[in-house]
Amino acid sequence: MRLKRLLLERYGLFRGKVELHFSDSGIDIIVGDNESGKSTIMDGILSTIFGTKREERVNLIPWNAPSSGESLIELKTDKSMKIQRVIETQHTTLTMNQDTEPLVVFSDKASPQGKKEAAHYFDMLNEIFGFSDRTVLESLTFLKQNEAETKLDQKIRELISGSGKGDYKKAIDSLKKEALLITRDVYWSNPSKDRLLENLGNELIELKDSLEVALNVRDEGGDVEGELKEADAGLGKLEKKLKTEEVKLETIKKFRESIEKYGRSKKDHDKLLGGIKETEKLIKGMDELEEKLNDEFVLLIKEAGVSLRDELNELKGIEQKKKELANEIEGLKMHEVESVELLSGGVKAAIVLSVAVIGIIAGKMWNSTQMSALLAFVFGSIAAALLMMLGRKKPVSTDTRLSVRESDLTGLIEKEEELIEKYYNILLDRSINDIHKVLDSVKEWKTELKLMQEIRSGKKSLEELEKESNSLLQTILLTETTLENLEKEYSELLKTERKMGAAEALEAEQTEVITELSTEHKSLEEVKHENEKKIAKHEGRGVGNIDLLTHEITEKEEESESKQLESDALQLAVRTLEESAEKFQESHHNRLSEQISGWFERFTGGRYSGVTLDDDWKPEIRTKEGKRIGPQHLSVGARDQLYFAMRLSLAELMSEDVNLPIVLDDPFVNYDDKRLKISMELLDEISKEHQVLLFTHSPEYAKWGNVVLDLNDYWKKQ
Amino acid sequence: MVRLLHLADLHLGAKFKWLGEKSATRKEDLSEAFKRAIDFAVDEKNKIDAVLFAGDTFDSHKPSNETTELFRAQLDRLKKGKIHSILIPGNHDAYEYSDSLWREEFDWLHLLGEPEVGAPLTLLINSEECHFYGFAFDSRKSNEPFDEFKTTGSEGFHIALIHGSLGVGDHIEMHSRSVPLNRKRLVKTGMNYIALGHYHNFDEINEGGVTVVYPGTLEGMGFGEDGERWLVVAELSQKGVKIRKEKINKRTLLSETIDLSDSSDATSTVRDRLKELSDDNTLLKLELTGSAESTVDVDSLLKAYEEQFFLLKIVDNLSLLDSKRIEILRSEVSVRGNFVDSLLNGLEKLDDRERSLRELALRKGLAHLGGID
Structure with a gap:
């Protein structure tokens, strides 16, 4: 490829137009002092082809000019083309000369920051040059002052990396370091303002732990609370139930107690019953006796009845007659009779009392109050009945009879006194034998009574006797009823006994229920207590807020995720870059080595037979003598030559179809004559295959080629 | 006519960590917005009868004393203005935490703190019976699809407060940190007004005589809560419910x-x-x-x-x-x-x-x- 023409108008230093026509062969030379615009022209070449970024455009406005102008470049590869560019708008027109007809193939804005449409333009550049990046062309073909390098391996790596700025090896190292900085702390790193992935991970673990604790505490607390509530409710229910059951138990207990009481009384009753039976026997004996007595009474009464009635009738008659007399006697004897009768009443009461006491004593002997009462009653009744008969007054009739009666009365009084004495004796002696004695005495009395009755027989009122008999019978009947009642009571008692058995079972059952309930109650109370303790533990225990923790975790996870992505991306970049370098090595290493060797051999006139590049692109130079040396052992001039060789080789590699022009910006300043000579030869060699543009401040180099522009002259004309 | 100021998701005490050095200012913004809301409530010309807090009043269940005091001070202002305040806890300030602030006493606050809907709170406002239904979010009890929620059917206005996620149509938004709600079911509750909280942007549904509203935050808590923020006033009358919005946000x-x-x-x-x-x-x-x-x-x-x-x-x-x-x-x-x-x-x-x-x-x-x- 050759540049044919460059036109710059209102561009940088140039307020007006500057135009260069390049030669078809040989070295083209542009002469100019410092600040005369050599760099502007070099930039103009690149900017016209590749465009200018917005922020750089402002620098292209010439001083004192309203705006920047246009630039134009004509170049020729296999075909001729023309690139016109409006600096300010970056509107670019690419015209191709297909055969003879010019064809506009692109006309739009085209700058490095340009919109999509610009891509089409750069695509075309890519096709023409093999790249579309201004920096590539710059690094490969624009040689400036004093660039000869000792670190040639690094230089070559920079060149093959792409832009000529980044050494892929350095890039890999930097990426690795960056990755390390993200993932973990390393001793040589500065404390990063960003959090490390490792730290984030730890923070996340902590946060998640806190969240777990919060969730657990909440669940536990909740559970405990729930359990406590349940326990409380359960306890309440149980307490209620217990109360009911206890009330039941109380009832049962009372029932049982009463049954027990009955049981005790049953024993008593059993005894009583024995007593009753005994008493029955006694009563029966007595009954028999009574019956016998009654029979005798009845007989006596019947026998005495007829004569007595007659006598009574007679007595009634006589009585009427003797009434006055009798009254007189009565009046006379009043005091005595009254005292007798008084005495006699007292005796009677004493007897009844005594007999009743005997009954009581007898009863007590059977250990029964009831029996005592009964016997007291029985005996008392008998005694009373007897005494009634005993205490009956004799009717008063005639004088004779009166006197008889009086004597009788005296006898009777005596008798009564005797009896009273006997009773007192009995009352004093409480031995059981005395009862028999009493009974014997009763018999005796009966006998005596009989005698007395016989004596009185004629004078006793029949109705009264009947009355007495009935009353006795009634007493007996009453006794019988009492007995019946007792028997009834006893049978009830038997029923109760069965009830009591049931009640005992019921009570046992109930007690069991209560025991169970109490156990349950107790365990529930324990649960409650435990839970209360747990709750007390939880109270005031500041757990994290679940939502806030979750939110923070999400944030940290996102941050961690993005850091992880960055870390992974860096590792991917490292891996890919390593592979890419390897791939480049595989496909281009040999050819590049050969190419460099060729150029270097040509540049050095065969002083060196070749250059080998190792895997890191470090060159090893073979001398004519077959010695292998590193670039540091080369002379400065030889190193320049090697560097040129490398750039040329790479430029040829990257732009296989177009031999790129080589632009030199006064590289030979401070060169001695020997070095200059070598350089001269070098440029000659290059110019055989590449267009060479030499920008220089020194007109001395004019002899090297064709001066296409003398900037010093240009400015003089302006 | 009964006028309710419907607040939700105040997130008082939120730390705004993501804002770095601006976080303190933003926190202050939030408090100020809340105070302005109460200014609005106690301003007699606005005739607000009650303020509803539909959950997440606080950003945390255990906010700082300063934050709690701010809240108490505003309650006190409502008390002076005789404006009722009815509140349900949300998920952020959940009642279920054993150290939740809602376990403390708050003067002049009707706290509906039970996790289940019970008998409504009935207040006589402007001689209208107002029945307030609500329950506290509980992570273990509130996650079942929200079903049986009906008014008692008695005279007066029926107002519900719920902190939950409203699904679209039949959809039930299942979310472990809020009550899942269903639009169709909500409009069948027979409520006059359902005061929602949880979603941070304003939303209103009027369907079947039921008005359902998310008032949104007073100040955007994070991106996604963009644009204007609103104070929402619900006017309940025999004619129905009217929603009035007033811009509140500072930023x-x-x-x-x-x-x-x-x-x-x-x-x-x-x-x-x-x-x-x-x-x-x-x-x-x-x-x-x-x-x-x-x-x-x-x-x-x-x-x-x-x-x-x-x-x-x-x-x-x-x-x-x-x-x-x-x-x-x-x-x-x-x-x-x-x-x-x-x-x-x-x-x-x-x-x-x-x-x-x-x-x-x-x-x-x-x-x-x-x-x-």
């Missing part, structure tokens, strides 16, 4: 995305937009998308414009992978060319993460190799 959040694929000068495009939007009270999140034909210098843009916003965030989601200029680079005979080619290879088969990885690897690699500016 405005804004999320915007710019596709720079077709921009001839991406940085300028972004710069121009920043100039248009610049506002002291704006929190802007600007996302850059599209293929990166030219890179945007995010750092220098931030430097130049962050002073003109309360907060400026620029998210560079430009895709270098899709750009033409990267495509061109892949044929370059260089390690870089190989690198780009390798990363662009098989791009269409990748998932999002893999793609992001490639994008980032490309950027990282080219930052060292040159090729992007």
Whole structure:
């Protein structure tokens, strides 16, 4: 490829137009002092082809000019083309000369920051040059002052990396370091303002732990609370139930107690019953006796009845007659009779009392109050009945009879006194034998009574006797009823006994229920207590807020995720870059080595037979003598030559179809004559295959080629 | 007529960690907005009868004393104005925490703190019986689809307070941290007004005589709560429910995305937009998308414009992978060319993460190799 023409108008230093026509062969030379615009022209070449970024455009406005102008470049590869560019708008027109007809193939804005449409333009550049990046062309073909390098391996790596700025090896190292900085702390790193992935991970673990604790505490607390509530409710229910059951138990207990009481009384009753039976026997004996007595009474009464009635009738008659007399006697004897009768009443009461006491004593002997009462009653009744008969007054009739009666009365009084004495004796002696004695005495009395009755027989009122008999019978009947009642009571008692058995079972059952309930109650109370303790533990225990923790975790996870992505991306970049370098090595290493060797051999006139590049692109130079040396052992001039060789080789590699022009910006300043000579030869060699543009401040180099522009002259004309 | 000021998601005491040094100011904004809301309530001309707090009144179940005191002080103002206050806890300030602040006593506050709906709280307001139904969010009890919720059917207005997630139509939004709600069921409850909380943006549904409202936050808590924030007043009368909204927020959040694929000068495009939007009270999140034909210098843009916003965030989601200029680079005979080619290879088969990885690897690699500016 050759540049044919460059036109710059209102561009940088140039307020007006500057135009260069390049030669078809040989070295083209542009002469100019410092600040005369050599760099502007070099930039103009690149900017016209590749465009200018917005922020750089402002620098292209010439001083004192309203705006920047246009630039134009004509170049020729296999075909001729023309690139016109409006600096300010970056509107670019690419015209191709297909055969003879010019064809506009692109006309739009085209700058490095340009919109999509610009891509089409750069695509075309890519096709023409093999790249579309201004920096590539710059690094490969624009040689400036004093660039000869000792670190040639690094230089070559920079060149093959792409832009000529980044050494892929350095890039890999930097990426690795960056990755390390993200993932973990390393001793040589500065404390990063960003959090490390490792730290984030730890923070996340902590946060998640806190969240777990919060969730657990909440669940536990909740559970405990729930359990406590349940326990409380359960306890309440149980307490209620217990109360009911206890009330039941109380009832049962009372029932049982009463049954027990009955049981005790049953024993008593059993005894009583024995007593009753005994008493029955006694009563029966007595009954028999009574019956016998009654029979005798009845007989006596019947026998005495007829004569007595007659006598009574007679007595009634006589009585009427003797009434006055009798009254007189009565009046006379009043005091005595009254005292007798008084005495006699007292005796009677004493007897009844005594007999009743005997009954009581007898009863007590059977250990029964009831029996005592009964016997007291029985005996008392008998005694009373007897005494009634005993205490009956004799009717008063005639004088004779009166006197008889009086004597009788005296006898009777005596008798009564005797009896009273006997009773007192009995009352004093409480031995059981005395009862028999009493009974014997009763018999005796009966006998005596009989005698007395016989004596009185004629004078006793029949109705009264009947009355007495009935009353006795009634007493007996009453006794019988009492007995019946007792028997009834006893049978009830038997029923109760069965009830009591049931009640005992019921009570046992109930007690069991209560025991169970109490156990349950107790365990529930324990649960409650435990839970209360747990709750007390939880109270005031500041757990994290679940939502806030979750939110923070999400944030940290996102941050961690993005850091992880960055870390992974860096590792991917490292891996890919390593592979890419390897791939480049595989496909281009040999050819590049050969190419460099060729150029270097040509540049050095065969002083060196070749250059080998190792895997890191470090060159090893073979001398004519077959010695292998590193670039540091080369002379400065030889190193320049090697560097040129490398750039040329790479430029040829990257732009296989177009031999790129080589632009030199006064590289030979401070060169001695020997070095200059070598350089001269070098440029000659290059110019055989590449267009060479030499920008220089020194007109001395004019002899090297064709001066296409003398900037010093240009400015003089302006 | 009964007028209810419906507040929800106040998130008092929120720390705004993501705002860095601006967090304290934003926290203050939140308190101020709450105070302004109460100013509004106690202002006699607004005739507010009751203030409803539909959950997440506080950002945490155990806020600082300062924050709690702020709340108490506002309750006190409501007390002086004889304006009822009815509150349900939310998920952030859940009652279920054993150390939840709601376990303390609050004067002049009807706290519906039970996890289940019980008998309503009935208040006589302007000689109208108002029945308030509500329950506290409980993570173990409140997650079942919300079903049996009906009014008692008695005379007066029926108002429900729920902190939950409203699904669309039949959909039930199942979420472990809120009560799942169903729109169709809500409108069948027979309530006059359902005061919701949990979602941070205003939303209103009027259906079947039921008005359901999310009032949203008073100040945006994060991006997504963009634009104006509202004070919501529900006016309940025999004619129905009328919703009145009044702007409340001091600052405005804004999320915007710019596709720079077709921009001839991406940085300028972004710069121009920043100039248009610049506002002291704006929190802007600007996302850059599209293929990166030219890179945007995010750092220098931030430097130049962050002073003109309360907060400026620029998210560079430009895709270098899709750009033409990267495509061109892949044929370059260089390690870089190989690198780009390798990363662009098989791009269409990748998932999002893999793609992001490639994008980032490309950027990282080219930052060292040159090729992007």
